Amino acid sequence: MGVGKGTTARAFAKKYGVYNIDTDDLIESKENKEVKKIFAKKGEAYFRQCEQQTADWIEKCVKGTLISCGGGFYKVGNIDKLGTVVLLEASFEWIHKRLKTAKNAKAKLAKRPLFSKEKEAKRLYNEREKAYLKVADVIVNVENKSLDEVIAEIARKCKV
Ligand SMILES: Nc1ncnc2c1ncn2[C@@H]1O[C@H](COP(=O)(O)OP(=O)(O)O)[C@@H](O)[C@H]1O
Numbered sequence: 001m002g003v004g005k006g007t008t009a010r011a012f013a014k015k016y017g018v019y020n021i022d023t024d025d026l027i028e029s030k031e032n033k034e035v036k037k038i039f040a041k042k043g044e045a046y047f048r049q050c051e052q053q054t055a056d057w058i059e060k061c062v063k064g065t066l067i068s069c070g071g072g073f074y075k076v077g078n079i080d081k082l083g084t085v086v087l088l089e090a091s092f093e094w095i096h097k098r099l100k101t102a103k104n105a106k107a108k109l110a111k112r113p114l115f116s117k118e119k120e121a122k123r124l125y126n127e128r129e130k131a132y133l134k135v136a137d138v139i140v141n142v143e144n145k146s147l148d149e150v151i152a153e154i155a156r157k158c159k160v
């Protein structure tokens with residue numbers, strides 16, 4: 001949540017001339033609702049079902065595409081069949097500070113329902129840390145690096 005998956009994927013796609021898609025965007029367009037509204041109206045369990053459906057579609061239909069996703073997407077049952085998983089790593093404090101001090105911080109936090117309570121977000125971060133490492137094929141620490149440095153490191157580690 002907020003580590004920069006979408007931003008990094010867009011910059012990577014532009015630099016390396018590949019297409020990128022984002023699972024939250026796919027879900028929002030299929031449901032015709034923003035993620036925060038899906039959470040509010042239908043609940044988290046429903047959103048997770050949407051993520052699984054998206055993962056099934058990706059497995060069946062998507063090749064040669066850069067995919068960014070939500071922070072809970074790693075839970076889908078077929079993550080290992082979707083391609084190379086790149087984990088963008090940063091401490092909770094660093095991510096939180098960047099979101100909190102951004103120009104439109106309020107909107108950035110409101111967009112992420114699971115980030116609305118700091119204590120709960122931190123608990124989630126701690127809970128997920130090990131699981132992320134388990135599913136990751138490539139790990140890139142993003143703290144205090146420029147976007148160019150991050151995408152160059154991803155390209156090198158993924159042999160693009
Ligand atoms: N490399 C970066 N440098 C500066 N700001 C960034 C960078 N990556 C992301 N951000 C900012 O951090 C916020 C979260 O990024 P985003 O790509 O939406 O994260 P995620 O997709 O992981 O939730 C955005 O507001 C974005 O502008």
Ligand SMILES: O=C(O)C1=C[C@@H](OP(=O)(O)O)[C@@H](O)[C@H](O)C1
Nearest residue numbers: 001002024035070071072112113
């Ligand atoms: O971590 C999570 O469970 C979620 C992260 C969000 O995406 P970002 O990681 O882009 O904030 C979004 O998919 C949804 O709010 C749930």
